[in-house]
Amino acid sequence: MEEACGVFAVLAPGEQVASLCYFGLYALQHRGQESAGIAVFDGDKVRLHKDMGLVSQVFDQNVLELMVGDRAVGHTRYSTTGSSRVCNAQPLVFMTRLGPFALAHNGNLVNTVQLRDQLAADGLSIKSSSDTELIAFALQQAVNAGLAWDEAIKAAALKCKGAFSLAISTPDALYALRDGHGLRPLVFGHLGEPGAGAWVISSETCGLDIVGARFNDDVAPGELVRFRLGEAHPFRSRWCEETPKLCVFELIYFARPDSRFFGESLYSYRKRIGQRLAQESPVEADLVIGVPDSGIPAAIGFSQSSGIPFGDGLIKNRYVGRTFIQPTQAMREAGIRVKLNPLQDVIEGQRIVVVDDSIVRGTTSRKLVQAFREAGAREVHMRISSPPVTHPCFYGIDTDSQDQLIAARLEIEEITKHLGVDSLAYLSKEGMLQCAQEQAQNFCTACFDGNYPIAVEEELRERKLMLEAPVPVQSVG
Structure with a gap:
C-alpha cells in the first residue's frame, strides 16, 4: 500500500529554518518518496525549492543556505490524487490580496470532482492534477473574497471532504489544521524553552524528535492551530465537530515505530498485536521471523507470547525503497528480488513462522514464501498482524481497486x-482495536470492513469498488 505524504513546518526566528525543515522531512521520508519541497518565508517574501526525488536528492547545503527566513513549510510526497510530476510536488505557493501563502497536505479529498467543478465555474484555472491545488485555490478564493486568514482557512476546509492534515504559512503566522475525523495524524511541539515562541508541526512525533523539539499535543480532529511570531502560546479553535476516525493502518504499518500515538511508541503497540496474534492463532514451530521493518515488533511480540525463539531470517537492503513505491506491478516484483534476502543457514531445516503486517495483493508474500522454501525451510507458517484487507482506501492510501486485493477475491x-x-492466520479486528487501548469507534477500519466514515463520490467508488455495489458508506458525525 502507498502512503500519501508527510508534512513538516517550523516557526523559529533566528534559526536556520530550512535546515530544520530538511531534517524533519528526512525523518518523514517513509511517508513519501516521489518528491520533496520546502518553502521559506522572510516577511512576505517566499523562497520555494521542490523537485522529484528523495529529500537528500532534492536538497543540498548550497540550496538550504540560500533559503533564509523565520518560517518554513516542507513536504515529502507519494501521489494518491494526481500523477507523479514536479507540478504536483508540494508545498504549493499561492498569492492573495493579503500576500502569499504556502500549503502542504497529507491525505486525500473524496469530493474532488465537485470541488473542481465549483472552482472552475468561479473562473479559476486548475493547473495540476493534485487535490492539494483545489484546497489552495479554495483558500485563495476565500482570502480574496475579504476574509482574514483564520476565517479563510476554515471556510476553505468546510468545502473539502475527506482526509486532510495541513501545514500553512502566511506572511505573519503558521497554521496547522486537521480534518474533522482526524484520519491522518498531525502533531506540534516547541523548540527551545517553553514560551520562547518557536514551534514545529509534523505528521509524526519522529519529526519533532530529530530537530530536538518537545511534543506539546496532537492537532485535534477538526481543529485549527495558529502559531504567530512573538506569541508564546498557540491559538487553538475548532472549525468542525465530528467523530474521530484515525486510520488504524497508521498504527499497524505506516508511521515509524518510534513515533508516539496515545502516549506510547508504535513499537509497543506493534509488539502487543504480535502477542495477541500468537494467542489467537498458535502454531508449533522452531523459529519466528519478522518481515523487515514493520513486521519485526509484531514478530518479537509473537515470540514472547508463544515461547518460540525469534530469529533474524531476512536481511533487508537498506538502500532499496519500500516495494509499494514502485508504480507498476512488474517493477514491484523486480524490487522484491533485491530488497529482502533470506539467511539459509538460519532457516534451513526449520519450521518457521513468518510475521508480517499485512497482505495486500499477495505478490510480496508469495515471493517471500518461495525464497524461504528455496533456503530450505521445512515448514512455512504465515501470521499477519492485521485483518484481511478487503476494501480500498479513499483517504490518502493509494490501494489498488478492490479486484486487486487478494482477500477480497479469495477465502x-x-x-x-x-x-x-x-x-495462514490473520489478527482479528477485535484484537487489533483492543490492543490500541483506545475507544474502538475512534478508528477508521474501512479497508477491513468497508465501513467508510466519509461518503465518497460515485466516480471514485466505481473506480475502486469493483466487486460489490453498493458498498455500505456511513457518514459519521
Whole structure:
C-alpha cells in the first residue's frame, strides 16, 4: 500500500529554518518518496525549492543556505490524487490580496470532482492534477473574497471532504489544521524553552524528535492551530465537530515505530498485536521471523507470547525503497528480488513462522514464501498482524481497486494455497482495536470492513469498488 505524504513546518526566528525543515522531512521520508519541497518565508517574501526525488536528492547545503527566513513549510510526497510530476510536488505557493501563502497536505479529498467543478465555474484555472491545488485555490478564493486568514482557512476546509492534515504559512503566522475525523495524524511541539515562541508541526512525533523539539499535543480532529511570531502560546479553535476516525493502518504499518500515538511508541503497540496474534492463532514451530521493518515488533511480540525463539531470517537492503513505491506491478516484483534476502543457514531445516503486517495483493508474500522454501525451510507458517484487507482506501492510501486485493477475491484457504504456506492466520479486528487501548469507534477500519466514515463520490467508488455495489458508506458525525 502507498502512503500519501508527510508534512513538516517550523516557526523559529533566528534559526536556520530550512535546515530544520530538511531534517524533519528526512525523518518523514517513509511517508513519501516521489518528491520533496520546502518553502521559506522572510516577511512576505517566499523562497520555494521542490523537485522529484528523495529529500537528500532534492536538497543540498548550497540550496538550504540560500533559503533564509523565520518560517518554513516542507513536504515529502507519494501521489494518491494526481500523477507523479514536479507540478504536483508540494508545498504549493499561492498569492492573495493579503500576500502569499504556502500549503502542504497529507491525505486525500473524496469530493474532488465537485470541488473542481465549483472552482472552475468561479473562473479559476486548475493547473495540476493534485487535490492539494483545489484546497489552495479554495483558500485563495476565500482570502480574496475579504476574509482574514483564520476565517479563510476554515471556510476553505468546510468545502473539502475527506482526509486532510495541513501545514500553512502566511506572511505573519503558521497554521496547522486537521480534518474533522482526524484520519491522518498531525502533531506540534516547541523548540527551545517553553514560551520562547518557536514551534514545529509534523505528521509524526519522529519529526519533532530529530530537530530536538518537545511534543506539546496532537492537532485535534477538526481543529485549527495558529502559531504567530512573538506569541508564546498557540491559538487553538475548532472549525468542525465530528467523530474521530484515525486510520488504524497508521498504527499497524505506516508511521515509524518510534513515533508516539496515545502516549506510547508504535513499537509497543506493534509488539502487543504480535502477542495477541500468537494467542489467537498458535502454531508449533522452531523459529519466528519478522518481515523487515514493520513486521519485526509484531514478530518479537509473537515470540514472547508463544515461547518460540525469534530469529533474524531476512536481511533487508537498506538502500532499496519500500516495494509499494514502485508504480507498476512488474517493477514491484523486480524490487522484491533485491530488497529482502533470506539467511539459509538460519532457516534451513526449520519450521518457521513468518510475521508480517499485512497482505495486500499477495505478490510480496508469495515471493517471500518461495525464497524461504528455496533456503530450505521445512515448514512455512504465515501470521499477519492485521485483518484481511478487503476494501480500498479513499483517504490518502493509494490501494489498488478492490479486484486487486487478494482477500477480497479469495477465502483464507485459497490464499493459503496461493501463497504456498503450510498455514495462514490473520489478527482479528477485535484484537487489533483492543490492543490500541483506545475507544474502538475512534478508528477508521474501512479497508477491513468497508465501513467508510466519509461518503465518497460515485466516480471514485466505481473506480475502486469493483466487486460489490453498493458498498455500505456511513457518514459519521
